[in-house]
Amino acid sequence: MGTLAIIASVILGISFMTFVAFFGRIPALRNTPISFLHRLIFIHLPSSVVSLDRLLTNGRLTTSLTRLAHYLWYDQHPTILIFFFLLLSVGEYLYLPVAWPLLSRTHKFLGTISIILPYLFLYLSAFTDPAHITPSTHVREMARYPYDFSLFHPGTICETCRLLKPARSKHCSICKKCVGRMDHHCIFINNCVGANNQRWFILLLLSTAILTSYGGLLGLDIIRTKIQVRFPYWTLLPWWTSRAAWQSGELDFHRWLVLWTWGLQSGVAMGSVTLLALLTTPLVWGLLGYHLWLVYCGTTTNESMKWQDWQAEMDEGGVYKRKIEGRERVKDLKVEPAWTRWPVEAEQILVRTDDGKPPRESHRLPGEGNEWEAVWRLKDVENLYDIGLWDNLVDVFCPYFMFREARGRGSPVDEREFGRERGRGRRRSS
Ligand SMILES: [Zn+2]
Ligand SMILES: [Zn+2]
Incomplete structure (x- = not known):
């Protein structure tokens, strides 16, 4: 029983730690014991070890350990x-x-x-x-998704890659590249x-x-x-x-x-x-x-964290949405692609204000003439990247399919109308 019990508890311990490491940062489990344990094990415990070492050996021990941990966590x-x-x-x-x-x-x-x-x-x-987003793949990656004017806005440049950030992309600090x-x-x-x-x-x-x-x-x-x-x-x-x-x-x-x-x-x-x-x-x-x-x-781990941040903002008040009109103005700035292979385009813009009041005139880009509407729940916001289970699956499992479909339909200008009848993005389901 002795050895077996040890083996079983080691296995159970490792599985549990892996579980905490994986799920502790998932937005859905925020404010649960799992996220508390995650903070305790991966943030509070290491930082108290560091401060103890600073006190005892002037930080000599942890400097090399930190370097190793940093290498293990943040290098490829x-x-x-x-x-x-x-x-x-x-x-x-x-x-x-x-x-x-x-x-x-x-x-x-x-x-x-x-x-x-x-x-x-x-x-x-x-x-x-x-x-990976490089100068040679940048055009393709820009045409992958339109900006949703909620999580992703046109005109942002990656400080490291020095390229316009395509919608839904993120710079990976471990790979040192932006990823579509x-x-x-x-x-x-x-x-x-x-x-x-x-x-x-x-x-x-x-x-x-x-x-x-x-x-x-x-x-x-x-x-x-x-x-x-x-x-x-x-x-x-x-x-x-x-x-x-x-x-x-x-x-x-x-x-x-x-x-x-x-x-x-x-x-x-x-x-x-x-x-x-x-x-x-x-x-x-x-x-x-x-x-x-x-x-x-129709979302990603990265985006679900951003949505969770929006929910926190909504809880405090000061989040507004409005129907977008006058889209050409943004396109003229050449920070948005002329067309994307995605069947739908953004119809709403989401903003937050510091004072909790609706945005002032200077914020009125890119839609004008509509009134701002306060948003309190994620359910009332449209997720542009959710086009229904079947098409979401096609997008994940056949990533080139929609490119081929888009290319077969004529010039990029005409593409702007392509697939409109396929329906709008669905409302957020979480
Ligand atoms: Zn990476
Ligand atoms: Zn980058």
Whole structure:
């Protein structure tokens, strides 16, 4: 029980820390114990260690540690990618020699596929250009999305890249480049998740979720069979079909647990991998669900944080929207592309004011003649980048499809009218 309990608690601890690291910064979990723990572990604890060290050794110890931590967190290096690769490979190396001979032909076939796919999608997510914005790709990236005049406004220049920032792009401080439709920088793939590799990233999450669930359940079944050969009255769950054994006193909770441990210990390596797979499964499905939810909402991790900031502003008051008219004025400044491949254009402008009053005359760009309307809820704001589940999926999984469609329709000037009938962006659903 001793070693097994240690292995299980280490695995559980690592899974929990990873969970906090991943989900602690998600806007939906703001003001929850998860975000509190995230702040405690990743902000308050390191800063108190730093101040203690400053007091004791004049900061000598932490300077080198900070440099290492900074390198690990803010530089592009494949450490975590290699760790992930090794986790998969070592897990399979420990698991397969025990499990493989016991599997049926169908499970061998399905198992082979579910082992190969995570490697394939890991390779594709890590080595596909996520849509880096360089002088040679800038025109294409500018034509990807129109500005929504809420989160993204024309005319902003990236200080580092010295290029106009396309709508939905973000500069990645780790890759040191701007990325088209930036979602987030993922240390597991040592790459940004952007317009061109988000599909591979989602498929990586899906294939990993299937692998850990499948491997975990198969491992559980193998352990169950092994125990039942010696103790036929034992069952996986204490109250399942072994009620008679429990009633006759042949099994009690303690003995049930002891037999569990006996089964796991008779193959510690495979048992540990099975436990690891089962414990990480909810994390992987959770991450997949979160990313699919973002696709459903037509947004990105980066944008959902910006929306959350808008909600905070709305709570305080001083956020106003207005219908846009006179769009040509902005286009004339040559900071907006003449056309984009996106089927809809912005119809609303969202602004915040410091004094809580509607914007004054000088703010009246680019629409004039309309009255400002106070906004209190995100539901009342249109998300230009949400064009319905199906088209959102097409945009993520076939990023070049809409470019092709746009190109087939004539000159860029005519493109301004293209696809208008496909419907406006939907209202924000969160
Ligand atoms: Zn940049
Ligand atoms: Zn990056």
